[in-house]
Amino acid sequence: MLKITSDRKITRYNNGTFEETIDTVAEEFPLTIYINDIEFATLVCSPDHLEELVMGFLASEGAIRKFSDIKSMNLDDHGGFCHIELNKDIPTDHFTYSKRILGSCCGKSRQFYFQSDVDTAKVSMSKTTITPGQCTVLMKEMQDTSTIFKETGGIHNASLGTPEKMVVHRGDIGRHNALDKLYGYCIENRIPVRDKVLVFSGRISSEVLTKAAKIGVGIVLSKSAPTDLAIKLAEDLNITAIGFIRGESFNIYTHPWRVVS
Template sequence: MQDDDVNPVDSSGESAGMQARTVERHVFLAGAAAVVVDQIAEETPVALVYNGISHAVMMATARDLDDFALGFSLSESIIDDIAEVYDIELHTNPDVHGIEMQIRISSGRFAALKERRRNLAGNTGCGLCGKESLQALQMQMPTVATSGMPFDQLSKASLLKAAQSLNDRQAINLQTGALHAAGWVDMAGDIQIVREDVGRHNALDKLLGAVASRKMSTSHGFVLMSSRLSYELVQKTARANIAILAAFSAPTTLAIDLATQAGMCLIGFVREHGFVVYSHPERLLAE
């Protein structure tokens, strides 16, 4: 799958491109001007290519891209299990400013992906316009509260503990101030994994890929994000069978509706001293 002018590189993203670039900027403050050097977040086109066919191009941070490819494949229902991914290779092309993630999946999942692409090509409407599209969206929502799955309950103290430490775990954002973060947190409030990206959806996909590749139990932890909560984040988290999604900012109404439908506890405005629960408060311990 490798061309002569395409070079495989380290999937961590270190060889694919920097996550931050040093630039000179002019600062005007309180009537004074100064020239300083600062770190600015890099944004790189990343093409997700399945069995040789390009499926999507995302603007992303060139780091943890194996996790990104795996998480995107799972959260977008391209695969149902990581065993259906046979290989992931990262390539750069000197003629194109960007990265290709070459993902080889099973023949059955690839056939389903091609069928989905044909259906999308025949739809001239916008993604969520009209009654039929909204009904289709609702039908795609799984329910995380499956029978026989003993989901842990989260204490308020554990949630606030995680919120106090997430910012310090954002290595690139501490340099640039421009990246979102998604953290996988255990029920004691200890952050196990953090993934960063310029896009909040990408950060979550990276996190879900990391959790899946490590075969971590999704019933014994929760996702904490630095961003607002959109319906796409709820969809992706529900598809990973995660019962609790929390964030520093607000949810949208559709995010609340879908979280309620999926059996997810949706928590917004997580701050040092409190938070707001929008759906399924029974996921929290009564303290």
């Protein structure tokens, strides 16, 4: 198994003094995906749950729609390669706009910059509702589960669950990767997502909102702020966006009808 974190010798400055100590940092790992022997993309990610990451990424890019679309998957995690054979061909132009480096930093949102986003982002049909208490409990559960973040402070965290309980939690140095791992988990385990709630540690950017729409959830919870474009997209895609969940308070930015007392 690949290491998710590593220990480094550092010099810490504190209140006028320097001291040598050890700090735990998050590992960063490049993973190149080949589809039907053609290079598709390279993801820079945290080296865990890589098969879920690949499946979620391929689904969000429109390369697959269900688990049975994958004929075989050969993951070389030490070499940083994943070879996928699909039960179908992908048009050459799909590789043209999909083959790119996806960095771990925030970067420019992919919303509507690529045809795959237009093809796979869905207007939510979810009728799921959530109470204020459930919003704060789910956020606390995600933060309590985020052990790697507590060790390093260097990853994004995301969870997927029902209003009553968390189903799966994943973390990654890339926020989009954390969401793709959740998506891949649902695809691999054939878990329906329409009734689920997405809980996220970072801000709700247009990229995060687009990922939520691709997964198919109707409610997104965050402890941080949304962006203007994310709010507009949430309104258009019928997604309830809730931000600044701090203690017992939060802001509802779109479709407040899903939050009930």
